[in-house]
Amino acid sequence: xxxxxxxxxxxxxxxxxxxxRTRLARAGMAGLVLLAIVAPLVIGDFWTTVLVxxxxxxxxxxxxxxxxxxTGQVSLGHAxxxxxxxYTAAVLARLGLPFPLWLLGASxxxxxxxxxxxxxxxxxxxxxxxxxxxxxxxxGNHVFEQWTAVTGGxxxxxxxxxxxxxxxxxxxxxxxxxxxxxTQGFFYFTWMVVAVLxxxxxxxxxxxxxxxxxxxxxxxxxxxVIGVSLVHWKVGAFVVSSGYAACAxxxxxxxxxxxxxxxxxxxxxxxxxxxxxxxxxxSVAGSILGALFLTLLPRLVxxxxxxLPFVNATGGQGGITVFTLNQALFGLLIVGFLLWEPMGLIExxxxxxxxxxxxxxxx
Amino acid sequence: xxxFLHFLIAGLSLGAVYALVALGFVVIFRATGVIxxxxxxxxxxxxxxxxxxxxxxxxxxxxxxxLALAITAGVAxxxxxxxxxxxxxxxxxxxxxxxxxxxxxxxQASAAIWGYDVQLIGDPWGVETLSLGGITVxxxxxxxxxxxGLVLGGFFLLFRRSTLxxxxxxxxxxxxxxxxxxxxxxxxxxISWALAGALAVIAAVLIAAGPKGVDLTLGLIAFRAFPAMxxxxxxxxxxxxxxxxxxxxxxxxxAGYLTPAAPWLGGNFxxxxxxxxxxxxxxxxxxxxxxxxxxxxx
Numbered sequence: 203x204x205x206x207x208x209x210x211x212x213x214x215x216x217x218x219x220x221x222x223r224t225r226l227a228r229a230g231m232a233g234l235v236l237l238a239i240v241a242p243l244v245i246g247d248f249w250t251t252v253l254v255x256x257x258x259x260x261x262x263x264x265x266x267x268x269x270x271x272x273t274g275q276v277s278l279g280h281a282x283x284x285x286x287x288x289y290t291a292a293v294l295a296r297l298g299l300p301f302p303l304w305l306l307g308a309s310x311x312x313x314x315x316x317x318x319x320x321x322x323x324x325x326x327x328x329x330x331x332x333x334x335x336x337x338x339x340x341x342g343n344h345v346f347e348q349w350t351a352v353t354g355g356x357x358x359x360x361x362x363x364x365x366x367x368x369x370x371x372x373x374x375x376x377x378x379x380x381x382x383x384x385t386q387g388f389f390y391f392t393w394m395v396v397a398v399l400x401x402x403x404x405x406x407x408x409x410x411x412x413x414x415x416x417x418x419x420x421x422x423x424x425x426x427v428i429g430v431s432l433v434h435w436k437v438g439a440f441v442v443s444s445g446y447a448a449c450a451x452x453x454x455x456x457x458x459x460x461x462x463x464x465x466x467x468x469x470x471x472x473x474x475x476x477x478x479x480x481x482x483x484x485s486v487a488g489s490i491l492g493a494l495f496l497t498l499l500p501r502l503v504x505x506x507x508x509x510l511p512f513v514n515a516t517g518g519q520g521g522i523t524v525f526t527l528n529q530a531l532f533g534l535l536i537v538g539f540l541l542w543e544p545m546g547l548i549e550x551x552x553x554x555x556x557x558x559x560x561x562x563x564x565x
Numbered sequence: 566x567x568x569f570l571h572f573l574i575a576g577l578s579l580g581a582v583y584a585l586v587a588l589g590f591v592v593i594f595r596a597t598g599v600i601x602x603x604x605x606x607x608x609x610x611x612x613x614x615x616x617x618x619x620x621x622x623x624x625x626x627x628x629x630x631x632l633a634l635a636i637t638a639g640v641a642x643x644x645x646x647x648x649x650x651x652x653x654x655x656x657x658x659x660x661x662x663x664x665x666x667x668x669x670x671x672x673q674a675s676a677a678i679w680g681y682d683v684q685l686i687g688d689p690w691g692v693e694t695l696s697l698g699g700i701t702v703x704x705x706x707x708x709x710x711x712x713x714g715l716v717l718g719g720f721f722l723l724f725r726r727s728t729l730x731x732x733x734x735x736x737x738x739x740x741x742x743x744x745x746x747x748x749x750x751x752x753x754x755x756i757s758w759a760l761a762g763a764l765a766v767i768a769a770v771l772i773a774a775g776p777k778g779v780d781l782t783l784g785l786i787a788f789r790a791f792p793a794m795x796x797x798x799x800x801x802x803x804x805x806x807x808x809x810x811x812x813x814x815x816x817x818x819x820a821g822y823l824t825p826a827a828p829w830l831g832g833n834f835x836x837x838x839x840x841x842x843x844x845x846x847x848x849x850x851x852x853x854x855x856x857x858x859x860x861x862x863x
Binding site for chain 2: 270274275276278322323325329330332333334336337338340341344347348472475476479483522526527529530532533534535536537540541544
């Protein structure tokens with residue numbers, strides 16, 4: 203007789219590798235997919251737009267989490283790679299390349315530049331990558347500002363990258379008889395990309411490369427001793443992470459249709475750091491959760507700022523602007539989560555699951 | 566030649582300021598093994614405090630500076646107590662990210678109080694110049710070099726000759742062994758943060774003096790002091806000085822000679838030149854000019 207084991211009982215390695223451990227988990231995922239299909243039809247254009255940006259941020263956040271959360275390397279240059287992706291996509295689309303090619307081309311370009319920079323930045327342990335990637339960010343911003351032929355300089359550049367496969371144009375799904383506008387089309391497209399890339403990240407992590415990355419993070423010397431090449435895997439993680447960032451940047455450019463060098467500054471890098479810290483360091487689902495949370499937060503702040511007495515339009519004199527409030531909140535969230543909930547929002551969810559695992563018997 | 570001397574003095578003065586900021590990193594790094602990404606925000610806070618006391622309240626400049634020193638050192642020590650201490654023993658990235666988060670909180674708190682506009686700090690130097698052997702020099706530049714020289718010399722002695730300096734090294738290399746010898750790593754950590762806060766104010770006064778004033782972008786100075794620290798070696802006082810001077814000179818010389826010669830590099834190229842230099846240095850000498858190479862056997 204085949205008996206069903208309790209879902210938390212792990213007896214062999216395979217149990218650790220499955221994506222969904224229970225039918226309930228599978229049903230939960232199906233529910234989320236259903237929710238994603240229905241959401242843009244009911245929440246209106248404004249919030250759909252916000253969720254498109256959240257999806258784009260999710261891709262970037264998953265990339266940063268692969269590097270910071272799973273490999274333990276802190277990078278502040280993430281915004282630079284988003285910029286690389288955006289401009290590569292803009293140029294490739296201008297050259298007339300179709301949609302899958304410019305998206306792929308942008309991601310590959312991000313990965314290649316990551317691979318070129320990585321060996322210098324990752325030579326040393328600890329703080330060096332953080333500082334070198336900060337330098338990279340500033341150098342990159344300078345190039346973005348000066349290389350006017352590509353970036354349009356400080357005035358920015360318009361991007362017309364069509365997301366169309368044959369007759370199926372994401373921006374114009376009415377053509378094929380679907381009653382969806384551009385925003386809704388982009389919503390489905392973006393979150394499909396998120397799903398694919400999240401699955402890719404999960405698969406990466408539950409196979410040999412993932413184990414190697416986590417070994418590098420947890421005990422680098424021991425990892426090197428048992429034959430995990432630090433240089434190889436650190437640079438590898440940097441390449442993949444940069445590729446994810448560039449992909450997010452390309453999607454951003456295609457959706458926003460306009461990019462300026464000012465988009466890729468330090469604050470964007472910090473926002474991504476905040477996303478993975480708030481969502482959950484070392485968790486793919488956490489990256490998405492963090493991206494959602496930190497994209498929605500500024501909109502919520504804007505919504506309530508009218509009724510906050512200390513918020514005004516110009517700042518100073520005891521008042522602060524919405525912009526100030528947002529930046530301070532991002533900073534506070536990073537500090538607060540690292541101090542009190544270092545595993546992020548996803549840990550709250552895990553704790554809830556643990557609690558109900560043996561419910562009603564607590565122990 | 567006159568041009569060159571001008572650039573030399575301007576470069577040394579800028580370099581002295583970078584050295585002070587880099588020394589702020591080094592003090593904390595030596596004692597706690599953490600790089601304080603919020604150092605730039607302490608600089609901004611210090612400059613705004615001087616502005617508050619010297620300009621808004623009209624108190625004498627030295628009094629204003631001393632008060633700003635005390636308050637900023639206090640804020641830094643408070644950060645250590647409330648935020649950094651609970652993180653002792655946590656992975657490295659936690660401390661990096663926390664100081665980054667703090668940078669944003671501190672910056673925006675300053676902006677909330679003093680706004681985004683440039684504010685003067687009411688220093689006594691202003692735009693006064695004096696003539697030295699045929700070339701005109703800003704008094705401020707000379708003062709910057711002298712003050713930075715004195716402060717850096719003092720810190721050099723502190724690290725080398727005082728019990729506190731030894732205690733800092735002990736606390737950084739092995740907190741438990743330090744404790745067994747009667748050194749409290751907690752006190753040492755708090756003191757090093759307070760010292761870094763005080764250093765930030767001195768740097769702040771020297772940068773924001775004269776017509777320049779202070780606004781939030783002043784914090785970017787600290788980011789440009791990173792290359793100085795890397796160049797000199799993360800844990801070395803003399804390295805911070807050498808790195809600061811080299812970066813300061815590089816920046817001014819780039820602006821003076823390279824940018825006019827190669828306009829395609831862009832008008833702000835001197836601002837990013839330090840980072841370029843840093844990356845080159847990391848390739849050639851990863852532990853900087855004076856840094857201690859980390860020995861690990863694999």
